Amino acid sequence: xxARSNPLVLIVEDDLAFRRSVSAYLEDSGFFVLEADDGVAAxxxxxxxxxxxxxxxxxxxRMSGLELLEALKNHTSTAPVIMISxxxxxxxxxxxxxxxxxxxxxKPISDLATLETVARSLIxx
Amino acid sequence: MAxxxxxxxxxxxPKPHARTDGAASRWLLGVAVAxxxxxxxxxxxxxxxxxxxxxxxxxxxxxxxxAAFYLLEHRRWWLLALxxxxxxxxxxxxxxxxxxxxxxxxxxxxxxxxxxxxxLERFARKRVDMTEPTHLVALCVVAISVxxxxxxxxxxxxxxxxxxxxxxxxxxxxxxxxxxILLVAPAVLGVAGWAARxxxxxxxxxxxxxxxxxxxxxxxxxxIAADIxxxxxxYTSRYLVFPCLALSxxxxxxxxxxxxxxxxxTTAIASxxxxxxxxxxxxxxxxxLSLQLFVSIATVTTLGISSLEAHRRRAHKALLExxxxxxxRTNALELEVCRRSESExxxxxxxxxxxxxxxxxPLALIAVDQHDVIGQWNRCAEAVVGLPAERxxxxxxxxxxxxxxxxxxxxxxxxRSGEWPDNERLQLERVRIEREDGVHSYNVTFYPLTRxxxxxxxxxxxxxxxxxxxxxxxxxxxxxxxxxxxxAGMAHEINNPLGIVAQAAxxxxxxxxxxxxxxxxxxxxxxxxxxGLQRYLxxxxxxxxxxxxxxxxxxxxxxxxxxxxFSRRSPSAKVAVDLSEVLDRAVVLAGSDFDxxxxxxxxxxxxxxxxxxxxxxxxxxxxxxxxxxxxxxxNAAQAMALAGHDDPCITLSTSQEDKYAVVVVEDNGPGMDExxxxxxxxxxxxxxxxxxxxxxxxxxxxxxxTGNHKGTILVHSTKGGGAAFTIRLPFASEAAS
Numbered sequence: 001x002x003a004r005s006n007p008l009v010l011i012v013e014d015d016l017a018f019r020r021s022v023s024a025y026l027e028d029s030g031f032f033v034l035e036a037d038d039g040v041a042a043x044x045x046x047x048x049x050x051x052x053x054x055x056x057x058x059x060x061x062r063m064s065g066l067e068l069l070e071a072l073k074n075h076t077s078t079a080p081v082i083m084i085s086x087x088x089x090x091x092x093x094x095x096x097x098x099x100x101x102x103x104x105x106x107k108p109i110s111d112l113a114t115l116e117t118v119a120r121s122l123i124x125x
Numbered sequence: 126m127a128x129x130x131x132x133x134x135x136x137x138x139p140k141p142h143a144r145t146d147g148a149a150s151r152w153l154l155g156v157a158v159a160x161x162x163x164x165x166x167x168x169x170x171x172x173x174x175x176x177x178x179x180x181x182x183x184x185x186x187x188x189x190x191x192a193a194f195y196l197l198e199h200r201r202w203w204l205l206a207l208x209x210x211x212x213x214x215x216x217x218x219x220x221x222x223x224x225x226x227x228x229x230x231x232x233x234x235x236x237x238x239x240x241x242x243x244x245l246e247r248f249a250r251k252r253v254d255m256t257e258p259t260h261l262v263a264l265c266v267v268a269i270s271v272x273x274x275x276x277x278x279x280x281x282x283x284x285x286x287x288x289x290x291x292x293x294x295x296x297x298x299x300x301x302x303x304x305x306i307l308l309v310a311p312a313v314l315g316v317a318g319w320a321a322r323x324x325x326x327x328x329x330x331x332x333x334x335x336x337x338x339x340x341x342x343x344x345x346x347x348x349i350a351a352d353i354x355x356x357x358x359x360y361t362s363r364y365l366v367f368p369c370l371a372l373s374x375x376x377x378x379x380x381x382x383x384x385x386x387x388x389x390x391t392t393a394i395a396s397x398x399x400x401x402x403x404x405x406x407x408x409x410x411x412x413x414l415s416l417q418l419f420v421s422i423a424t425v426t427t428l429g430i431s432s433l434e435a436h437r438r439r440a441h442k443a444l445l446e447x448x449x450x451x452x453x454r455t456n457a458l459e460l461e462v463c464r465r466s467e468s469e470x471x472x473x474x475x476x477x478x479x480x481x482x483x484x485x486x487p488l489a490l491i492a493v494d495q496h497d498v499i500g501q502w503n504r505c506a507e508a509v510v511g512l513p514a515e516r517x518x519x520x521x522x523x524x525x526x527x528x529x530x531x532x533x534x535x536x537x538x539x540x541r542s543g544e545w546p547d548n549e550r551l552q553l554e555r556v557r558i559e560r561e562d563g564v565h566s567y568n569v570t571f572y573p574l575t576r577x578x579x580x581x582x583x584x585x586x587x588x589x590x591x592x593x594x595x596x597x598x599x600x601x602x603x604x605x606x607x608x609x610x611x612x613a614g615m616a617h618e619i620n621n622p623l624g625i626v627a628q629a630a631x632x633x634x635x636x637x638x639x640x641x642x643x644x645x646x647x648x649x650x651x652x653x654x655x656x657g658l659q660r661y662l663x664x665x666x667x668x669x670x671x672x673x674x675x676x677x678x679x680x681x682x683x684x685x686x687x688x689x690x691f692s693r694r695s696p697s698a699k700v701a702v703d704l705s706e707v708l709d710r711a712v713v714l715a716g717s718d719f720d721x722x723x724x725x726x727x728x729x730x731x732x733x734x735x736x737x738x739x740x741x742x743x744x745x746x747x748x749x750x751x752x753x754x755x756x757x758x759x760n761a762a763q764a765m766a767l768a769g770h771d772d773p774c775i776t777l778s779t780s781q782e783d784k785y786a787v788v789v790v791e792d793n794g795p796g797m798d799e800x801x802x803x804x805x806x807x808x809x810x811x812x813x814x815x816x817x818x819x820x821x822x823x824x825x826x827x828x829x830x831t832g833n834h835k836g837t838i839l840v841h842s843t844k845g846g847g848a849a850f851t852i853r854l855p856f857a858s859e860a861a862s
Contacts, residue, residue: 015625017625017629024632027643028636028641086619086623086624089613107621107623108621108625108626108628110675112631
């Protein structure tokens, strides 16, 4: 059991309101939260921090979630990535697991407890 | 040198020696033969003269000479004259005629023959035809006119003292020469003509002619002898030769008859001479001369009869030929008539074919004259306009084609005013006309028809309803595809804000809860008690509001998710599908169908499931099958809702039938009438109000089942008796094989 009681999570999401609601929930659940509004910003943060888990949107400006996954393949960060998206293309979303995503969830997330549970299980595993 | 040679060449042109030599030698032969025959006949004549007479009592040589001069070439007449003259001289010399008498006789005989030949030639140009009465007449003219003249010469010069009187001798000369011509010349000319025709005489005919010849000769001999030996008999026996001669004339032909007559005459004269030896000289001469006149008349009669017979035969032959010709023409005419009637039949057949072609056309074809009266109305026109041809023909087109005519009126005006441009046609596309069974679309074409001076026109009407519908389906399908894409994009955009609403509401609930340490410290810092806040939120129903927000967001999420399920066409890979599961999901989908809920509560509908246990899976696309069943369930629910049913019930049953899984979706709703039932799968056919149904649901279902899934879909329904859709789908094991 190496996981900290207050794990560090990086949320990569271009929609501020969405990001805020997720980070508020996770903070309340005891996470330390880092926020990035796209893949480029996320990689910038990863230079200084080593989050326990990354939650990323799929479609974002500058660098998408898929490109971020690609970039993380040869990265020092080994944090598992949870992909979330509102896309109609569930096949594409499921295929992100082949590109390195640890799990995926579809928007809207009616109960954020699901996300927290998935995140915690990934950190522990 | 060259010039001299040319002159020489012109001066002595080559002559066809060989040819002229051949002709000349043939001619010389002819002259020799003629001279010889002449000599023989002349000797016969000189031999026959009675001891007391100075003139022969028969002179066949005159006939031989005439025939020779007539038949042989005239250019060298002198050579023939020389030959004949020499023969004459020789014959006379042999019986010891005086020199001057000989010369005179020869001159007279030559003159007679040559003049006779010339006269004969006036009538018959190259060939004397004994079947020609005119030729016979010419011969008689020669015998009667030329011989007396020439006899004068012979008699004057050859006169000898101590004989008969001049008149008597002249008469005798003229008679014997004339008789010689009449008897001998026809026979020679006849035989020559017969030989020239190169006949193929039948042996029977020759035998018959010969027998008649012999009979005639015998008769002549006996009859003449009898006549002369019985002086009181008035010479009546000689007439017995006539039947024989008549028979010969009828059977032996002109040449044969001439020969027979000659033979008869010779026999008769010989018989007479033989019999007259007992008589006195003058009596004998008179008897022989009168006999010669008799045989001449008999000969001429015979030749006349044979000529008439020949004419009759020729006429008969011509008649036969004419008959044959007529027959062949009649046959040809009959053949022509047959051919004509055959071609008429062919034309009629062609006409039938043509009207069959016109009748079988999938277009209504109507021809009108310049007054727009209908002249042609094919079978398709009957179907399109709904009027049989026998009633439509002769009626005014604007009346019968009232539905189409307003559009065609312009054409009529143009046509009447003569302004119709060449090759122009009036085309009206997709003329929409309401019929009992729905709206039909027609393409109408009008073009002028010039039939002689009549300015008519042809109206063609094609029912393009199906094509128009198909086109609309295609357009709609494209629209639906792009709508699907739009829905997918929209869903994505909605999901984000929906997520924010749901998550924010959850955060509100959580951050007002006293359970979180952070909440308590924040409340403390703010100077309020969390318990108090909780009571307040409870009292004012704020908790409930937030719960409502979260519930609404969740519902919206479901709707969006369903919408995505629909719009998504991929992946369409077929998998083994459990029909029970798909049916259950369709029911759930129907329950969450927003459209459905808007109108009534789906939960009121009783769903009865009669699923066959352990039904093997079918081969199909889950989402597509879901869509089909959802469509059927929705339709059933809507129909029952509209009918205001008390106990709406949908029965879903599955069963196994041979190699197929059978799904029946049955309702106890209002059902449908036959016309509706027949058209339910047609695209855009809908009984729903405009805007409620697209009319695509069942047609898309139909294409999914029959096209992609190789199954069948049928509907059973009666008005008021509910509706049952039966779907058959091949099992996965079957489809795989």
